[in-house]
Amino acid sequence: MNIGEVADRTGIPAKTIRYYEDIGLVRPMRRPNGYRAFRDTDLHKLAFLGRARALGFSIEDCRTLLGLYENESRESSQVKIVATEHLAAIDRKIAQLQSMYKTLSHLVDGCQGDHRPDCPILSDLSGNP
Amino acid sequence: MNIGEVADRTGIPAKTIRYYEDIGLVRPMRRPNGYRAFRDTDLHKLAFLGRARALGFSIEDCRTLLGLYENESRESSQVKIVATEHLAAIDRKIAQLQSMYKTLSHLVDGCQGDHRPDCPILSDLSGNP
DNA sequence: ATAGGGCTTCCAGCAACTGGAAGCTCAATA
DNA sequence: TATTGAGCTTCCAGTTGCTGGAAGCCCTAT
Numbered sequence: 073m074n075i076g077e078v079a080d081r082t083g084i085p086a087k088t089i090r091y092y093e094d095i096g097l098v099r100p101m102r103r104p105n106g107y108r109a110f111r112d113t114d115l116h117k118l119a120f121l122g123r124a125r126a127l128g129f130s131i132e133d134c135r136t137l138l139g140l141y142e143n144e145s146r147e148s149s150q151v152k153i154v155a156t157e158h159l160a161a162i163d164r165k166i167a168q169l170q171s172m173y174k175t176l177s178h179l180v181d182g183c184q185g186d187h188r189p190d191c192p193i194l195s196d197l198s199g200n201p
Numbered sequence: 202m203n204i205g206e207v208a209d210r211t212g213i214p215a216k217t218i219r220y221y222e223d224i225g226l227v228r229p230m231r232r233p234n235g236y237r238a239f240r241d242t243d244l245h246k247l248a249f250l251g252r253a254r255a256l257g258f259s260i261e262d263c264r265t266l267l268g269l270y271e272n273e274s275r276e277s278s279q280v281k282i283v284a285t286e287h288l289a290a291i292d293r294k295i296a297q298l299q300s301m302y303k304t305l306s307h308l309v310d311g312c313q314g315d316h317r318p319d320c321p322i323l324s325d326l327s328g329n330p
Numbered sequence: 331a332t333a334g335g336g337c338t339t340c341c342a343g344c345a346a347c348t349g350g351a352a353g354c355t356c357a358a359t360a
Numbered sequence: 361t362a363t364t365g366a367g368c369t370t371c372c373a374g375t376t377g378c379t380g381g382a383a384g385c386c387c388t389a390t
Binding site for chain 2: 116119120123124126127128137140141143144145146147148149151152153155156158159162163165166169170172173175176177179180183184185186187188189190191193194196197198199
């Protein structure tokens with residue numbers, strides 16, 4: 073399979089697939105003409121990566137997970153640790169965004185949004201109590 | 202004021218303050234010895250930036266907001282538009298993270314986390330329905 | 331005089347791509 | 361058969377918002 077078809081089938085842009093090869097996440101064969109030749113295993117790996125990335129795992133986490141996936145003698149606890157830590161990070165991020173949302177939505181609600189310059193958003197940002 | 206004191210008082214690292222000068226967000230004066238000399242207005246601007254960044258505004262948004270802040274003839278509607286769009290972006294981000302959280306927490310819950318290799322997290326990532 | 335801390339600049343690197351240029355290859359058409 | 365045009369290749373640069381480090385000047389205190 074050429075890179076274009078792999079891109080179509082996985083939904084991962086060709087550019088990104090090349091990047092993943094660059095950083096050693098996939099190692100497709102090469103044809104005599106220099107084109108990458110993807111096997112089904114490469115396709116599966118890329119689909120795996122696509123799903124892991126969609127769940128927000130970092131590239132390094134993806135590398136780890138892919139390694140565990142291909143390691144017959146893995147222990148599910150190893151996978152669970154990675155996923156649990158990521159889950160906690162997501163949770164922290166959500167909390168942080170919700171805090172921003174809360175603050176900002178109050179400010180926005182208080183802003184008239186008219187032709188006059190007075191604005192509680194700017195007041196708050198400028199340190200006005 | 203030297204950069205160190207400004208950093209202490211605003212909580213913004215000196216490195217970051219220099220970076221903000223680089224990209225034109227602040228323009229401190231210079232002493233004859235080459236040191237940056239920050240006035241109170243610079244301090245206020247940096248504090249403003251710190252708060253805006255803490256609310257998740259992008260640097261470009263910060264530039265806009267700072268411009269509006271300093272513009273006597275602004276209209277609060279201009280501020281409100283920037284803030285409202287940012288609020289919507291935060292909302293989208295929260296929704297995305299919550300979706301990830303939901304999926305991943307289900308998978309984590311289903312994982313035994315023991316010495317055996319079987320793991321629903323990897324099964325899911327590998328495309329197992 | 332010297333030690334230290336603070337200040338300066340510049341260069342590089344992080345994550346995870348993405349865009350673009352220059353150039354080769356291949357399949358299909360005129 | 362010659363030539364399009366799409367698809368492939370590599371490499372370099374840029375994105376966002378810093379952050380670290382090196383080399384070197386400045387200032388104060390001992």
